[in-house]
Protein backbone atom coordinates (compact mmCIF):
# COMPACT_ATOMS: atom_id res chain seq x y z
CA UNK A 316 0.00 0.00 0.00
CA UNK A 317 1.26 3.46 -0.90
CA UNK A 318 2.26 5.51 2.11
CA UNK A 319 1.11 9.11 2.52
CA UNK A 320 2.84 11.58 4.83
CA UNK A 321 1.03 14.60 6.16
CA UNK A 322 0.49 16.68 9.29
CA UNK A 323 -2.26 16.68 11.93
CA UNK A 324 -2.16 19.49 14.49
CA UNK A 325 1.52 20.11 13.78
CA UNK A 326 2.47 16.43 14.20
CA UNK A 327 3.86 14.44 11.29
CA UNK A 328 1.79 11.34 10.62
CA UNK A 329 1.74 8.53 8.13
CA UNK A 330 -1.31 7.03 6.47
CA UNK A 331 -2.03 4.90 3.44
CA UNK A 332 -3.59 5.94 0.17
CA UNK A 333 -7.33 5.37 0.39
CA UNK A 334 -7.55 6.04 4.13
CA UNK A 335 -9.47 8.97 5.54
CA UNK A 336 -8.20 11.66 7.90
CA UNK A 337 -10.35 10.25 10.71
CA UNK A 338 -8.91 6.75 10.31
CA UNK A 339 -5.35 8.01 10.55
CA UNK A 340 -6.18 10.38 13.42
CA UNK A 341 -7.67 7.51 15.39
CA UNK A 342 -4.58 5.40 14.86
CA UNK A 343 -2.53 8.22 16.36
CA UNK A 344 -5.02 8.68 19.23
CA UNK A 345 -5.90 12.17 18.04
CA UNK A 346 -9.46 12.88 19.14
CA UNK A 347 -11.98 14.02 16.53
CA UNK A 348 -15.64 13.74 17.56
CA UNK A 349 -17.59 11.53 15.16
CA UNK A 350 -21.16 10.36 15.67
CA UNK A 351 -22.08 8.79 12.33
CA UNK A 352 -18.83 6.96 11.63
CA UNK A 353 -18.07 3.28 12.14
CA UNK A 354 -15.10 1.49 10.59
CA UNK A 355 -17.29 -1.40 9.40
CA UNK A 356 -19.53 0.68 7.12
CA UNK A 357 -19.11 3.27 4.39
CA UNK A 358 -18.97 6.90 5.60
CA UNK A 359 -22.18 8.84 5.23
CA UNK A 360 -21.22 12.36 6.46
CA UNK A 361 -24.48 12.86 8.28
CA UNK A 362 -23.55 14.39 11.63
CA UNK A 363 -20.83 16.92 10.60
CA UNK A 364 -19.22 16.56 14.04
CA UNK A 365 -15.94 15.38 12.53
CA UNK A 366 -15.24 18.68 10.75
CA UNK A 367 -11.56 19.57 10.47
CA UNK A 368 -9.66 22.19 8.53
CA UNK A 369 -7.42 21.04 5.68
CA UNK A 370 -4.70 23.11 4.06
CA UNK A 371 -3.72 21.84 0.65
CA UNK A 372 -1.30 24.07 -1.21
CA UNK A 373 -2.62 27.60 -0.76
CA UNK A 374 -6.19 26.52 -0.16
CA UNK A 375 -7.72 25.98 3.27
CA UNK A 376 -11.20 24.57 3.79
CA UNK A 377 -13.44 22.77 6.23
CA UNK A 378 -14.08 19.11 5.42
CA UNK A 379 -15.63 16.11 7.11
CA UNK A 380 -12.71 13.97 8.23
CA UNK A 381 -14.66 10.70 8.09
CA UNK A 382 -14.77 10.73 4.29
CA UNK A 383 -11.89 12.99 3.30
CA UNK A 384 -9.03 10.96 1.79
CA UNK A 385 -5.53 11.66 3.02
CA UNK A 386 -2.95 12.94 0.57
CA UNK A 387 0.74 13.80 0.68
CA UNK A 388 1.59 17.07 2.39
CA UNK A 389 -1.84 18.20 3.57
CA UNK A 390 -1.99 20.04 6.89
CA UNK A 391 -4.93 19.13 9.09
CA UNK A 392 -6.16 21.14 12.05
CA UNK A 393 -8.63 19.38 14.35
CA UNK A 394 -9.43 22.33 16.63
CA UNK A 395 -9.48 26.08 16.24
CA UNK A 396 -12.03 28.83 16.79
CA UNK A 397 -13.92 28.21 13.54
CA UNK A 398 -14.04 24.40 13.93
CA UNK A 399 -15.17 24.67 17.56
CA UNK A 400 -17.88 27.12 16.55
CA UNK A 401 -19.21 24.86 13.78
CA UNK A 402 -19.16 21.75 16.00
CA UNK A 403 -20.88 23.69 18.75
CA UNK A 404 -23.80 24.66 16.51
CA UNK A 405 -24.08 21.12 15.11
CA UNK A 406 -24.17 19.65 18.60
CA UNK A 407 -26.62 22.28 19.87
CA UNK A 408 -28.96 21.47 16.98
CA UNK A 409 -28.72 17.76 17.77
CA UNK A 410 -29.43 18.46 21.45
CA UNK A 411 -32.44 20.55 20.47
CA UNK A 412 -33.75 17.69 18.33
CA UNK A 413 -32.96 15.05 20.98
CA UNK A 414 -32.90 16.79 24.37
CA UNK A 415 -32.76 13.68 26.53
CA UNK A 416 -29.79 11.72 25.29
CA UNK A 417 -27.08 11.15 27.93
CA UNK A 418 -24.54 10.28 25.21
CA UNK A 419 -25.01 13.68 23.54
CA UNK A 420 -24.73 15.43 26.89
CA UNK A 421 -21.49 13.55 27.63
CA UNK A 422 -20.03 14.69 24.32
CA UNK A 423 -21.24 18.25 24.91
CA UNK A 424 -19.57 18.27 28.29
CA UNK A 425 -16.34 16.95 26.80
CA UNK A 426 -16.36 19.70 24.15
CA UNK A 427 -17.51 22.43 26.55
CA UNK A 428 -20.78 22.98 24.63
CA UNK A 429 -23.94 24.18 26.34
CA UNK A 430 -27.51 23.91 25.11
CA UNK A 431 -28.73 26.80 22.95
CA UNK A 432 -32.09 27.89 24.43
CA UNK A 433 -33.05 29.75 21.22
CA UNK A 434 -33.20 26.50 19.20
CA UNK A 435 -36.69 25.02 19.10
CA UNK A 436 -36.77 21.80 21.08
CA UNK A 437 -38.19 18.61 19.68
CA UNK A 438 -38.76 15.35 21.47
CA UNK A 439 -36.87 12.91 19.30
CA UNK A 440 -34.32 10.34 20.34
CA UNK A 441 -32.67 9.54 17.00
CA UNK A 442 -29.91 11.74 15.60
CA UNK A 443 -30.41 10.26 12.09
CA UNK A 444 -26.80 9.14 11.84
CA UNK A 445 -27.91 6.17 9.73
CA UNK A 446 -25.42 3.79 11.34
CA UNK A 447 -28.15 1.25 12.10
CA UNK A 448 -29.43 1.36 8.52
CA UNK A 449 -25.96 1.03 6.99
CA UNK A 450 -24.92 -1.76 9.37
CA UNK A 451 -28.08 -3.71 8.65
CA UNK A 452 -27.52 -3.36 4.92
CA UNK A 453 -23.74 -3.50 4.56
CA UNK A 454 -22.67 -5.77 7.43
CA UNK A 455 -25.65 -8.01 8.17
CA UNK A 456 -26.90 -7.93 4.59
CA UNK A 457 -30.66 -7.76 5.10
CA UNK A 458 -31.89 -4.09 4.85
CA UNK A 459 -34.64 -4.54 7.41
CA UNK A 460 -34.81 -0.84 8.33
CA UNK A 461 -34.51 2.41 6.41
CA UNK A 462 -35.11 6.15 6.37
CA UNK A 463 -38.62 7.47 5.88
CA UNK A 464 -39.89 11.01 5.31
CA UNK A 465 -38.07 14.30 4.78
CA UNK A 466 -36.92 17.27 6.84
CA UNK A 467 -38.30 17.33 10.37
CA UNK A 468 -40.33 14.17 9.83
CA UNK A 469 -37.38 12.09 8.64
CA UNK A 470 -36.87 9.01 10.77
CA UNK A 471 -35.58 5.44 10.77
CA UNK A 472 -38.11 2.64 10.92
CA UNK A 473 -39.18 -0.71 9.53
CA UNK A 474 -41.36 -0.63 6.39
CA UNK A 475 -44.80 0.74 7.43
CA UNK A 476 -43.65 0.48 11.08
CA UNK A 477 -44.63 -3.16 11.00
CA UNK A 478 -42.69 -6.20 12.11
CA UNK A 479 -40.03 -6.53 9.43
CA UNK A 480 -39.85 -9.99 7.87
CA UNK A 481 -36.23 -9.23 6.95
CA UNK A 482 -35.06 -8.42 10.50
CA UNK A 483 -33.23 -11.41 11.98
CA UNK A 484 -33.02 -9.81 15.47
CA UNK A 485 -29.24 -9.99 15.43
CA UNK A 486 -28.77 -6.81 17.48
CA UNK A 487 -25.99 -5.38 15.30
CA UNK A 488 -27.88 -2.10 14.89
CA UNK A 489 -28.19 -1.74 18.67
CA UNK A 490 -24.45 -2.23 19.09
CA UNK A 491 -23.50 0.53 16.64
CA UNK A 492 -26.10 3.15 17.64
CA UNK A 493 -23.91 5.98 18.99
CA UNK A 494 -26.61 7.26 21.33
CA UNK A 495 -27.93 3.89 22.60
CA UNK A 496 -31.54 4.26 21.51
CA UNK A 497 -32.13 0.81 20.05
CA UNK A 498 -33.12 -1.30 23.05
CA UNK A 499 -32.50 -5.03 23.02
CA UNK A 500 -33.75 -7.39 25.66
CA UNK A 501 -33.50 -11.15 26.25
CA UNK A 502 -36.42 -12.51 28.22
CA UNK A 503 -38.14 -15.90 28.60
CA UNK A 504 -36.04 -17.40 25.80
CA UNK A 505 -36.70 -14.58 23.32
CA UNK A 506 -34.62 -11.67 22.05
CA UNK A 507 -36.83 -8.62 21.79
CA UNK A 508 -36.19 -5.41 19.83
CA UNK A 509 -39.16 -3.13 20.48
CA UNK A 510 -37.95 -0.31 18.23
CA UNK A 511 -38.36 -2.63 15.24
CA UNK A 512 -41.47 -4.42 16.60
CA UNK A 513 -39.67 -7.70 16.41
CA UNK A 514 -38.78 -10.65 18.60
CA UNK A 515 -37.27 -14.03 17.86
CA UNK A 516 -36.81 -17.20 19.86
CA UNK A 517 -33.29 -17.86 21.11
CA UNK A 518 -31.61 -21.16 20.29
CA UNK A 519 -29.25 -22.75 22.84
CA UNK A 520 -25.69 -23.71 21.95
CA UNK A 521 -25.75 -27.52 21.62
CA UNK A 522 -22.59 -27.84 23.74
CA UNK A 523 -22.98 -25.42 26.68
CA UNK A 524 -26.66 -24.48 26.44
CA UNK A 525 -25.97 -20.74 26.29
CA UNK A 526 -28.75 -18.94 24.42
CA UNK A 527 -26.91 -17.78 21.41
CA UNK A 528 -28.55 -17.25 18.00
CA UNK A 529 -32.14 -16.32 17.22
CA UNK A 530 -34.29 -18.57 15.06
CA UNK A 531 -34.36 -15.87 12.38
CA UNK A 532 -30.56 -15.61 12.42
CA UNK A 533 -30.22 -19.35 12.07
CA UNK A 534 -32.62 -19.47 9.12
CA UNK A 535 -30.77 -16.61 7.43
CA UNK A 536 -27.34 -18.15 8.02
CA UNK A 537 -28.45 -21.60 6.85
CA UNK A 538 -29.71 -20.15 3.58
CA UNK A 539 -26.63 -17.98 3.15
CA UNK A 540 -23.88 -20.43 4.08
CA UNK A 541 -25.42 -23.88 3.69
CA UNK A 542 -23.58 -24.96 6.86
CA UNK A 543 -25.13 -27.59 9.14
CA UNK A 544 -27.31 -26.34 12.00
CA UNK A 545 -25.05 -27.73 14.74
CA UNK A 546 -22.09 -25.78 13.40
CA UNK A 547 -24.05 -22.54 13.24
CA UNK A 548 -25.65 -22.81 16.66
CA UNK A 549 -22.42 -23.66 18.50
CA UNK A 550 -21.37 -20.54 20.40
CA UNK A 551 -17.88 -18.99 19.85
CA UNK A 552 -16.60 -20.28 23.23
CA UNK A 553 -17.44 -23.92 22.33
CA UNK A 554 -16.11 -23.87 18.77
Ligand code: SF4
Pocket residue numbers: 450451455457458459460481482483484485486487488489508511
Ligand atom coordinates in the same frame (compact mmCIF):
# COMPACT_ATOMS: atom_id res chain seq x y z
S1 SF4 B 1 -31.54 -6.49 14.46
FE1 SF4 B 1 -32.75 -6.41 12.56
S2 SF4 B 1 -32.65 -4.27 11.97
FE2 SF4 B 1 -31.00 -4.58 13.44
S3 SF4 B 1 -29.17 -5.08 12.20
FE3 SF4 B 1 -30.12 -7.02 12.77
S4 SF4 B 1 -31.46 -7.49 11.07
FE4 SF4 B 1 -30.99 -5.31 10.89
Ligand code: SF4
Pocket residue numbers: 440441442443444445446447448471488491492493494495496497
Ligand atom coordinates in the same frame (compact mmCIF):
# COMPACT_ATOMS: atom_id res chain seq x y z
S1 SF4 C 1 -31.46 4.79 15.77
FE1 SF4 C 1 -29.36 5.21 16.48
S2 SF4 C 1 -28.04 4.34 14.89
FE2 SF4 C 1 -30.09 4.52 13.99
S3 SF4 C 1 -30.07 6.49 12.95
FE3 SF4 C 1 -30.93 6.82 15.00
S4 SF4 C 1 -29.18 7.43 16.26
FE4 SF4 C 1 -28.35 6.51 14.38
Ligand code: FES
Pocket residue numbers: 348349350351352359360361362363364365366379380381382
Ligand atom coordinates in the same frame (compact mmCIF):
# COMPACT_ATOMS: atom_id res chain seq x y z
S1 FES D 1 -18.55 11.29 11.59
FE1 FES D 1 -18.10 12.48 9.84
S2 FES D 1 -19.95 13.43 9.35
FE2 FES D 1 -20.44 12.18 11.04
